[in-house]
Amino acid sequence: MSALPDTPDSPDSDASFLLELGQRVRTLRGLRGMSRKVLAKVSGISERYIAQLESGKGNVSIMLLRRVSDALATPLEDLLPSGDQAIDWPVIRDLVRRATPVQIAHAKDVLSGMGRLGAGARRANAFHGVALIGLRGAGKSTLGRILADKIGWAFVELNKEIEQQNGLSVAEIIALYGQEGFRRMEQAALTQLLARKELMVLATGGGIVSEAITFDQILSSFYTIWLKAEPEEHMARVRGQGDLRPMADDRAAMQELRTILQSREPLYARASGVLDTAHLTVDEAAAKLIAMVSPVLCRDACAFGLKDEAV
Ligand SMILES: Nc1ncnc2c1ncn2[C@@H]1O[C@H](COP(=O)(O)OP(=O)(O)O)[C@@H](O)[C@H]1O
Ligand SMILES: O=C(O)C1=C[C@@H](OP(=O)(O)O)[C@@H](O)[C@H](O)C1
Ligand SMILES: [Mg+2]
Secondary structure, three states: OOOOOOOOHHHHHHHHHHHHHHHHHHHHHHHHOOOHHHHHHHHHOOHHHHHHHOOOOOOOOOOHHHHHHHHOOOOOOOOOOOOOOOOOOHHHHHHHHEEEOOHHHHHHHOOOHHHHHHHHHHHHHHEEEEEEEOOOOOOOOHEEEEHHHHHHHEEEEEEHHHHHHHHHOOHEEEEEEEHHHHHEEEEHHHHHHOOOOOOEEEEEEOOOOHHHHHOOOOOOHHEEEEEOOOHHHHHHHHHHOOOOOOOOOOHHHHHHHHHHHHHHHHHHHHOOEEEEEEOHHHHHHHHHHHHHHHHHHHHHHHOOOOHHHHH
């Protein structure tokens, strides 16, 4: 890694992080009207250590910091320096925590620039077709293509769009720009897709759920289906395709796959529908997918004024 002074790992950056952390503790203590002595007493941390922390000299442990945040009755995250955060962020965050689902939907409309159109207009514009989500080997590409052929909609692979738009393969993008760069390009590619006025079956990348805004856009623009399978099947299918990259042939690979699946499951489960492809052939799974999607497409496409294009 480079040793430039402004890289996140550099000593200067560490020092300014600690300095800002200390300033935040001091400011919050002031806001709460607590003397250093009182904060020391309530948190059970010595006054001398708090003085060090506030002057940016104490490299505090996470457990001690938690005690400070408890004593200040402040969320731990408010003590941490966080770059270019909006000044109103704490207010927005607290309002969101208290908001009803309807209020949250309105807030999202406003923040994403749809506010003036109103909720109805947003929904009328939002239906772009069916999106398939799930871990590698779920069958997003295979079943997505079959479904699109069947209903006569365009079939789009989000990863292929990203590759075309950037003139690089997914592997090259990740090697050159890292996960963060890839996720930025994924978001840009999705935004471009949503500008198209055609209905489509979209096969997403397995990791799309890891970017909150991108995934939210998928959920609100497509009838989204999670293609589910057993961990062993994901592994066998990916290996069957001759692709061993993210699941290299070692004993830890299966455990890694389980961990990824487990951590993503609550997010995949936010889809409108779930198709369990376990122990099914491709044809059986495709038939189930078509059956599952057809009534919904008719209903949604009609509601969205796209009757002619529905199945
Ligand atoms: N029931 C099933 N559903 C989907 N794919 C299946 C099924 N059984 C076996 N397969 C095979 O698993 C692989 C799925 O790969 P793919 O469609 O590329 O998944 P993804 O795009 O989700 O990574 C294909 O080779 C397909 O033939
Ligand atoms: O699961 C993941 O984290 C990824 C899955 C890939 O997509 P597929 O699911 O289409 O293979 C691709 O987006 C990237 O390599 C990351
Ligand atoms: Mg695929």
